[in-house]
Amino acid sequence: FDVFIPLLKYMFCVLLALGVQCFGVYMSMLKIFSGLNPIIFIKNFFPVMAFAFSTSTSNATIPMNIDTLAEKMGVSKKISSFTIPLGATINMDGTSIMQGVAVVFTAQAFGILSMMDYATVIGTATLASIGTAGVPSVGLITLTMVFNSVGLPVEGIALIMGIDRILDMTRTAVNITGDAV
Numbered sequence: 001f002d003v004f005i006p007l008l009k010y011m012f013c014v015l016l017a018l019g020v021q022c023f024g025v026y027m028s029m030l031k032i033f034s035g036l037n038p039i040i041f042i043k044n045f046f047p048v049m050a051f052a053f054s055t056s057t058s059n060a061t062i063p064m065n066i067d068t069l070a071e072k073m074g075v076s077k078k079i080s081s082f083t084i085p086l087g088a089t090i091n092m093d094g095t096s097i098m099q100g101v102a103v104v105f106t107a108q109a110f111g112i113l114s115m116m117d118y119a120t121v122i123g124t125a126t127l128a129s130i131g132t133a134g135v136p137s138v139g140l141i142t143l144t145m146v147f148n149s150v151g152l153p154v155e156g157i158a159l160i161m162g163i164d165r166i167l168d169m170t171r172t173a174v175n176i177t178g179d180a181v
Helices: 002-032 038-055 057-071 077-090 093-110 115-130 138-149 154-161 162-181
Strands: none
Touching: 002 038, 002 138, 002 154, 002 162, 038 162, 057 077, 057 093, 077 093, 077 115, 077 162, 093 115, 093 138, 093 154, 093 162, 115 138, 138 162
């Protein structure tokens, strides 16, 4: 139980941050820049989000994402055929969010991290998420680079590895939603 409560807090923080990113940031950007109603977008895009959630891979959703944008949202196939694969390669906001929260969680568990390290985490997590492949659980692999950048023991990843699958599913849905927006 000594580890279970902090893990629940970690999960809650990651899920909350992913929710804010997906339903706050992305939907605000959608409304401001396109004028599209976010509720209509979510209704039409939900099958793609559910597919991404179930597969945990951004790459597998590319064809479905492109077709949904073209058929249900009126986005040109030329545009979506360029932006969706590009986003699946470099737009991994969900992964970056998870990595930042994972570093803070692990640093608290080990009792190490200075204020300057937080700036390093922000930069490294952003760069690591850009280079992250769109395959299941690869965020844990790139997390080692973020841990090394601030001197955290890589063994700390074992603390979150057991619960990462559900978080991976959620952050994949957030990632592909960002690609579509």
